[in-house]
Amino acid sequence: MRHDFQTIAAWIQPNAKVLDLGCGDGDLLKYLQEHRQARGYGVELADQHVLGCIRNGVNVIQRDLEAGLAEFASATFDYVVLSQTLQAVHHTEAILREMLRVGREGIVTFPNFGYWKNRLQVLLGNMPVSDELPYQWYDTPNVHLCTMHDFEALCAKLQITIRERIVMTAGARIHFLQNLTGSLAVYRFGNAA
Amino acid sequence: MPLASTLISSVGIVTPQTAHFAAPLTLKSGAVLPAYDLVFETYGTLNADRSNAILVCHALSGNHHVAGWHAATDKNPGWWDNLIGPGKPIDTGRFFVIGVNNLGGCHGSTGPVSIDPQTGHAFGSRFPLVTVEDWVASQARLADTLDISRFAAIIGGSLGGMQVLQWSIAYPERVRHCLTIASAPKLTAQNIAFNDVARQAILTDPDFHAGDYYAHHTYPRRGLRLARMLGHITYLSDDVMGSKFGRILRAGAFNYGYDVEFEIESYLRYQGDKFADSFDANTYLLMTKALDYFDPTQHQAEPNLSAALQPAVADFLIISFTTDWRFAPERSREIVQALLDNERNVSYAEIVSNHGHDAFLMHDPHYHALIRAYMERVTT
Numbered sequence: 073m074r075h076d077f078q079t080i081a082a083w084i085q086p087n088a089k090v091l092d093l094g095c096g097d098g099d100l101l102k103y104l105q106e107h108r109q110a111r112g113y114g115v116e117l118a119d120q121h122v123l124g125c126i127r128n129g130v131n132v133i134q135r136d137l138e139a140g141l142a143e144f145a146s147a148t149f150d151y152v153v154l155s156q157t158l159q160a161v162h163h164t165e166a167i168l169r170e171m172l173r174v175g176r177e178g179i180v181t182f183p184n185f186g187y188w189k190n191r192l193q194v195l196l197g198n199m200p201v202s203d204e205l206p207y208q209w210y211d212t213p214n215v216h217l218c219t220m221h222d223f224e225a226l227c228a229k230l231q232i233t234i235r236e237r238i239v240m241t242a243g244a245r246i247h248f249l250q251n252l253t254g255s256l257a258v259y260r261f262g263n264a265a
Numbered sequence: 266m267p268l269a270s271t272l273i274s275s276v277g278i279v280t281p282q283t284a285h286f287a288a289p290l291t292l293k294s295g296a297v298l299p300a301y302d303l304v305f306e307t308y309g310t311l312n313a314d315r316s317n318a319i320l321v322c323h324a325l326s327g328n329h330h331v332a333g334w335h336a337a338t339d340k341n342p343g344w345w346d347n348l349i350g351p352g353k354p355i356d357t358g359r360f361f362v363i364g365v366n367n368l369g370g371c372h373g374s375t376g377p378v379s380i381d382p383q384t385g386h387a388f389g390s391r392f393p394l395v396t397v398e399d400w401v402a403s404q405a406r407l408a409d410t411l412d413i414s415r416f417a418a419i420i421g422g423s424l425g426g427m428q429v430l431q432w433s434i435a436y437p438e439r440v441r442h443c444l445t446i447a448s449a450p451k452l453t454a455q456n457i458a459f460n461d462v463a464r465q466a467i468l469t470d471p472d473f474h475a476g477d478y479y480a481h482h483t484y485p486r487r488g489l490r491l492a493r494m495l496g497h498i499t500y501l502s503d504d505v506m507g508s509k510f511g512r513i514l515r516a517g518a519f520n521y522g523y524d525v526e527f528e529i530e531s532y533l534r535y536q537g538d539k540f541a542d543s544f545d546a547n548t549y550l551l552m553t554k555a556l557d558y559f560d561p562t563q564h565q566a567e568p569n570l571s572a573a574l575q576p577a578v579a580d581f582l583i584i585s586f587t588t589d590w591r592f593a594p595e596r597s598r599e600i601v602q603a604l605l606d607n608e609r610n611v612s613y614a615e616i617v618s619n620h621g622h623d624a625f626l627m628h629d630p631h632y633h634a635l636i637r638a639y640m641e642r643v644t645t
Contacts, residue, residue: 089608113605119631122614126582126638133601133613143602 075243076155076181077103079258083179083236084108088150091115091175093137093167094157097124105130112149115141138163141170149175156204158182158223159214168230172263177235181258184239186219186251203242204255220251227261236260274350275342276308276333276357281373284410290368290403293558296393300382303407304373305329305365308349309357311413317645318413319355319362320404321345322421322428325496325552326544328372331364332357347628354637359645360417368403369395369551377476377547390476394551397424397559401431405439417643418442422625423592424552427559430600433577434561442643443577444636446584447625449596450570450603451560456591459499460553463492467546476547489546490537497536502588502621570599571606580610582639584632586624587617612639 077100084090088110092101095114098121104110113131116122125132133143138161152175154167159182161167171178183204184190190200199209207214218226220239227234239246239254246254283304290298306329311318321331323344332349334342349355349362366374369392377392408416419440421429426448433443452460467473470488474481498506510529525531561573581604585597594615604611616632618624624632 111608113611119614119617122612123631123634123638126612126614126635126642129642131610131612133605133611134615135613143598143605145606148605 074099074155075240076256076258079238079240080104080153080155080179080181081107083260084110084151087111089148091141091144091149091152093141093152093154093171094160095125095130095132096121098128098130098132100153100155101125101130102128137161137167140166141174144174146173147176151175151177151179153179155179155181156183159217162215164216165226165230168226168232172232172261177260177262178232179258179260180223181256182218182223184220184251184254184257185217186221187241187255188252189255191252202255220254220257223257223259227259231264232261233264234259234261274352275346276350278337279306279308279330279333279335279343281306281329281335283373284407286403286406286410288406290399290406292393292399293396294394298368298375298393301368301375301403302373302379303365303368303375303403305363305407306331306333306343307364308332308362309360311361311411312645314645315413316415316417317360318408318411318416319360320408320416320419320432321349321362321364322400322404322419322425323364323367324421324423324425325556326540326549327425328370329364329366329374330372331362344626347626348633348636354633355420355640360640363407363411365404365407367395367400367552369548369555371545371548376545377551378479378545387477387479389479389547392547392551394554394558396555397427397431398435400555401428401435404428404432405436408439414439416440417645418444418640420444420446421448422446423448423622424556424559426592427556430561430574430577431559433579433581434574437576437578440579442639443579443581444584444639445581445597445600447586447589447592447597447622448583448600449592450573450599451562452557453596457557459495459591460557463495464550464553466491466495467550470546473546476550478546485546486541489544489549490534490541492546492549493540493544494533494537497533499591500622502590502619504588504619505621508619570603574600574603574609575607577604577607577609581612582635583611583613584625584635585613585615586620586622587615588619589622589624591622 090110090112092114098114122134152171158180193200238258239250241255287300330343332343332346351358366372369376371378377388381388419429419432426445429443429445467488470485472483473485513528562568583597585594601613
């Protein structure tokens with residue numbers, strides 16, 4: 073199971089209604105259904121992942137996230153999750169707004185570009201390649217890589233309140249100098265009150 | 266005759282059955298059918314719990330012959346044979362599958378071509394218009410006679426998908442899973458317009474005789490042929506027509522006349538001829554009207570599909586095809602949205618295909634893999 077799933081699951085209240093954007097084969101939703109009695113839907117564009125969701129017994133709606141979430145009515149989900157997809161989204165601001173239109177809270181996870189190993193690779197003259205960033209610069213789907221500082225600055229601009237932040241490296245929680253020592257950032261946020 | 270290899274995954278030779286219903290059926294129009302027959306086929310075995318039944322609803326020109334062969338000499342198997350059979354996505358090793366010819370049809374169920382017992386002549390123009398609601402009510406009676414209180418799944422494409430929706434609304438407790446493919450919650454004006462041109466072709470054929478051509482020993486063949494040619498254009502995509510036919514000429518050069526010159530003309534005329542030889546014009550008229558009439562929001566002051574689908578409790582799989590412009594993906598998404606509003610279990614897939622509306626009848630590996638995966642999770 074992916075390192076961020078348990079962190080996300082710990083935040084999800086039992087019986088919650090969850091929307092998982094870019095849900096892959098629906099592994100997170102399946103986990104939440106089994107361990108949190110959550111209900112919900114995944115949104116996915118890739119045919120093979122849509123098929124994976126059906127095989128997993130997870131509700132999936134095939135749609136391009138970049139076009140928004142028109143089928144989903146406002147304020148109908150407890151949580152809207154965007155796990156390890158933010159960096160691949162073109163319309164970053166729009167999707168964050170859509171998340172908080174349809175959901176009470178948003179949860180995002182992304183590879184922290186500020187992680188020291190990433191910084192070191194750039195310092196040494198190359199784009200970083202790692203477990204969290206497994207692509208070469210020329211074949212990566214990631215178009216909007218950011219550091220934790222960058223993400224928090226965007227949240228401030230969009231008047232999004234960060235409610236909780238967990239940072240991990242290789243599955244272990246990091247507490248100090250997170251933007252330097254953390255490879256994966258997990259955020260829970262809502263609209264500013 | 267089928268090849269031995271196709272028979273392996275085929276339900277094999279099948280024989281239609283007929284159920285007679287002596288109790289009158291009051292139709293949505295207010296007309297009453299005093300008695301009627303429904304012809305149907307079944308594949309697979311109904312289990313002891315009677316919990317593995319699947320109903321397949323047919324589209325405009327379909328019928329009860331969904332899978333298998335009527336005789337070893339048949340040229341073609343049932344119309345959804347690529348999907349239904351032993352080991353196929355809808356596995357007749359697990360499920361008991363029922364295909365039924367709808368009321369008003371021309372393949373054995375009571376319809377305009379049937380003999381009216383009160384007159385001893387074909388119903389013709391006296392056969393009442395039937396609706397999707399009427400079909401579903403009559404299908405429910407068939408389920409009663411087969412002692413099936415609840416279907417594991419009901420499946421349909423196009424007009425068949427509308428019947429699936431109607432089942433979920435009218436008999437929510439009688440269906441566990443709904444598979445609605447290349448369908449729409451109601452027709453658009455453009456769709457109704459196409460249907461009306463098709464009907465006009467039949468209605469204005471001098472051989473139509475106001476629907477009583479049987480008594481005149483004529484047949485509105487020209488009208489039905491034109492209707493089908495028009496319909497056929499709308500079932501294909503511009504892409505597939507272009508790649509299949511393009512501007513190819515049969516003789517390689519213009520003849521400067523009105524005989525067949527382009528391959529597309531040859532193809533359409535062939536399709537029109539084939540259909541006119543095997544279908545009843547009154548049935549075609551009636552089926553297109555059933556399409557036009559269907560609208561679950563009809564009685565609402567403000568049309569609201571979400572409210573109309575509120576009674577539905579089944580789980581749904583909705584599938585559309587990218588180049589289907591007659592029942593476009595947007596129309597399927599309307600159904601999805603209404604189900605999401607009701608917090609129903611629903612999955613939606615948009616299949617990349619260049620075959621237009623006809624794609625739902627064709628073999629596409631991803632499309633069939635989705636149905637297989639979904640059906641594997643349907644308990645029996």
